[in-house]
Amino acid sequence: MAVCEALGRRGVGVLCVDREQELAEKAAKAVATAGGIGEACVADVSIEGDVLSYAAACQELWGNANFFFNNAGIEGVDAPLASFPVEEWDRVMAVNLRGVFLGLKAMYPLLRHGETPRIVNTASVAGMIATPMLSAYGASKHAVIGLTKTAAVEYAAQGIAVNALCPGPVESEMMRRIERGLGDMQAAKSQYEAMIPASRYAKLEEVAAMAVFLLLDSPMYLTGQAIALDGGLSIS
Ligand SMILES: NC(=O)c1ccc[n+]([C@@H]2O[C@H](COP(=O)([O-])OP(=O)(O)OC[C@H]3O[C@@H](n4cnc5c(N)ncnc54)[C@H](O)[C@@H]3O)[C@@H](O)[C@H]2O)c1
Incomplete structure (x- = not known):
């Protein structure tokens, strides 16, 4: 929602x-209220027909696309790898990886006709x-970074920039669900914060600012990168 508002302001x-x-509808309203056009x-996103229809809806609205935020994702249950439910593995992969793959495919024809196309x-x-405790989530996100690199190389000839945004824990409902799944919410949050050099989660506005930069403002020469927004977590 924060990204929708920030895009709307543009x-x-x-x-x-x-x-x-x-x-x-809430997201579309947030775009419109902030000054953009929200539909x-x-x-x-895990169903090919649905993905083709959102691409078709976009084409009908605007003919092409200048940016594509391939963002939907789920965390799955918290469980040790050795007892991680197989159906949960499949569910997480279907949204987080298949969904991203299907979106990259379906939106390509629209983006290649965009003026400054960024994904x-x-x-x-x-x-x-x-x-730990989120094996499917972690594996799916590693795969998204790999897929981003392939898309960046394959789409470069059409002038499309493709990057992966890699937030650390964000003050969000998703983190509340993960903390709840680990039992003691406050202890789980403190444990995560202790791992982050900045000693805190990212704010939604910080993620929105980075997403909008990568979608609308970044140099077109920036492509194929996994950009961490994580208070130093990944380098510590
Ligand atoms: N929240 C965090 O701390 C955090 C950190 C790093 C990365 N991320 C990633 O950011 C993205 C957004 O996460 P969020 O925090 O906004 O989560 P969220 O749960 O608040 O929002 C996710 C949205 O995706 C939608 N969604 C879920 N499955 C879908 C599907 N199959 N098809 C269409 N829509 C679907 C949900 O309805 C929801 O509106 C995800 O990819 C997530 O993995 C989040």
Whole structure:
């Protein structure tokens, strides 16, 4: 939502995709309230037909695309690798990896006709370091970084920049769910914070600022990079 507001402040058109209608509409409203053009589309990013229809909706609205924020992701349950449920592994991979792959495919024809086409795949610092208790999440985010590099090389000839944004823990509902899954929420948060040199989670506005920079402002020569926004976590 913070990214939608920040994009809206730049006055751009955004087709907000979510599997939940209410959330897609809330995001579109946030874009419009901030000064952009917000449109909503309900789609499950793990289903090819849904992804093709959000790309078609975008084409109908604007003909092409100048940026694509490939952002939907789920964390899955907290569980040790040795007993991690296989169906949960498949569910996380379907959204976090298949969804990103399907989006990269479906949006390519629109982006190649964009003026300054930039793609940002949301990975995570979990794509750079170990993620105990979140094996599927960590593996999916490592794979998103790998896929980002391949897309950057393959799409470079069309002038499309592709980067991965890798936030560390963010003050967000997702972190609250992860902390809850670990039992004592406050202890889990303190443990995460102790690992971060900046001693705190990222603020939503910080993630939004970086996403907007990578979607609208970064040099087109910046491509194929996994950019950590993590208070130093990945380098400590
Ligand atoms: N919150 C964090 O601390 C954090 C840190 C690093 C990376 N990330 C990544 O940032 C991205 C956004 O996370 P968030 O914190 O906003 O999470 P969130 O749970 O608040 O939002 C995720 C959104 O994705 C939607 N979604 C989930 N599955 C979907 C599907 N199959 N199809 C369409 N929409 C779907 C949800 O409805 C929800 O609106 C994710 O890729 C996440 O892995 C988050």
